[in-house]
Amino acid sequence: MTYGEHMKALRYGLVTAAKEHLTTGRPITRLEALVLYGVSNLPDVVAELRKQGWRIESRPAPFAAALARLNGHAQVTPPANLPAREIMLTEYWVSR
DSSP states (O other), X not given: OOHHHHHHHHHHHHHHHHHHHHHTTOOEEHHHIIIIIOOSOHHHHHHHHHHTTOOEEEEEEXXXXXXXXXXXXXXXXXXXXXXXXXXXXXXXXXXX
Protein backbone atom coordinates (compact mmCIF):
# COMPACT_ATOMS: atom_id res chain seq x y z
CA MET A 1 0.00 0.00 0.00
CA THR A 2 1.42 3.37 -0.99
CA TYR A 3 1.46 6.33 1.35
CA GLY A 4 -1.37 7.97 -0.65
CA GLU A 5 -3.50 4.83 -0.47
CA HIS A 6 -2.82 4.56 3.25
CA MET A 7 -3.86 8.18 3.85
CA LYS A 8 -7.03 7.74 1.76
CA ALA A 9 -7.97 4.62 3.74
CA LEU A 10 -7.26 6.41 7.02
CA ARG A 11 -9.39 9.39 6.01
CA TYR A 12 -12.22 7.07 4.96
CA GLY A 13 -12.10 5.39 8.37
CA LEU A 14 -12.17 8.71 10.22
CA VAL A 15 -15.11 10.00 8.16
CA THR A 16 -16.91 6.69 8.72
CA ALA A 17 -16.51 7.10 12.49
CA ALA A 18 -17.99 10.61 12.33
CA LYS A 19 -20.89 9.35 10.19
CA GLU A 20 -21.57 6.56 12.66
CA HIS A 21 -21.62 9.10 15.50
CA LEU A 22 -24.16 11.23 13.63
CA THR A 23 -26.40 8.32 12.65
CA THR A 24 -26.85 7.34 16.30
CA GLY A 25 -28.73 10.60 16.79
CA ARG A 26 -26.13 12.11 19.12
CA PRO A 27 -25.21 15.75 18.43
CA ILE A 28 -21.75 16.70 17.20
CA THR A 29 -19.99 19.97 16.42
CA ARG A 30 -17.07 20.64 14.12
CA LEU A 31 -14.82 20.90 17.20
CA GLU A 32 -15.87 17.45 18.43
CA ALA A 33 -15.48 15.93 14.96
CA LEU A 34 -11.96 17.29 14.73
CA VAL A 35 -10.81 16.24 18.20
CA LEU A 36 -12.58 12.86 18.41
CA TYR A 37 -12.38 11.67 14.80
CA GLY A 38 -9.81 13.84 13.02
CA VAL A 39 -12.47 15.11 10.61
CA SER A 40 -11.63 18.71 9.78
CA ASN A 41 -14.66 19.52 7.64
CA LEU A 42 -17.80 18.16 9.29
CA PRO A 43 -20.15 20.13 6.97
CA ASP A 44 -18.87 18.00 4.06
CA VAL A 45 -19.79 14.83 5.98
CA VAL A 46 -23.22 16.29 6.77
CA ALA A 47 -23.77 17.23 3.11
CA GLU A 48 -22.86 13.70 2.01
CA LEU A 49 -25.29 12.15 4.50
CA ARG A 50 -28.04 14.52 3.35
CA LYS A 51 -27.42 13.45 -0.26
CA GLN A 52 -27.84 9.84 0.91
CA GLY A 53 -31.27 10.75 2.31
CA TRP A 54 -30.51 11.27 6.00
CA ARG A 55 -32.42 14.08 7.68
CA ILE A 56 -29.75 16.10 9.46
CA GLU A 57 -30.81 18.95 11.74
CA SER A 58 -28.61 21.78 12.97
CA ARG A 59 -28.72 24.56 15.53
CA PRO A 60 -26.35 26.95 17.24
CA ALA A 61 -24.74 25.53 20.39
CA PRO A 62 -22.47 27.21 22.91
CA PHE A 63 -18.78 26.36 22.69
CA ALA A 64 -18.95 25.59 26.43
CA ALA A 65 -21.59 22.87 25.86
CA ALA A 66 -19.52 21.22 23.13
CA LEU A 67 -16.45 21.46 25.36
CA ALA A 68 -18.31 19.79 28.24
CA ARG A 69 -19.34 16.87 25.99
CA LEU A 70 -15.85 16.65 24.55
CA ASN A 71 -14.23 16.55 27.97
CA GLY A 72 -16.10 13.30 28.60
CA HIS A 73 -13.75 11.70 26.05
CA ALA A 74 -10.63 13.88 25.91
CA GLN A 75 -9.12 16.62 28.01
CA VAL A 76 -9.48 19.94 26.24
CA THR A 77 -8.66 23.17 28.05
CA PRO A 78 -9.34 26.44 26.25
CA PRO A 79 -7.28 29.54 26.98
CA ALA A 80 -8.39 31.33 30.15
CA ASN A 81 -9.29 34.49 28.26
CA LEU A 82 -11.49 32.72 25.69
CA PRO A 83 -15.17 33.72 26.09
CA ALA A 84 -16.36 30.09 25.86
CA ARG A 85 -19.95 30.89 26.84
CA GLU A 86 -20.28 33.55 24.15
CA ILE A 87 -18.84 31.56 21.21
CA MET A 88 -21.41 29.61 19.23
CA LEU A 89 -20.76 26.52 17.12
CA THR A 90 -23.12 24.66 14.81
CA GLU A 91 -24.32 21.37 16.23
CA TYR A 92 -25.61 18.63 13.90
CA TRP A 93 -27.65 15.51 14.62
CA VAL A 94 -29.86 13.04 12.76
CA SER A 95 -33.54 13.73 13.21
CA ARG A 96 -35.63 10.61 13.77
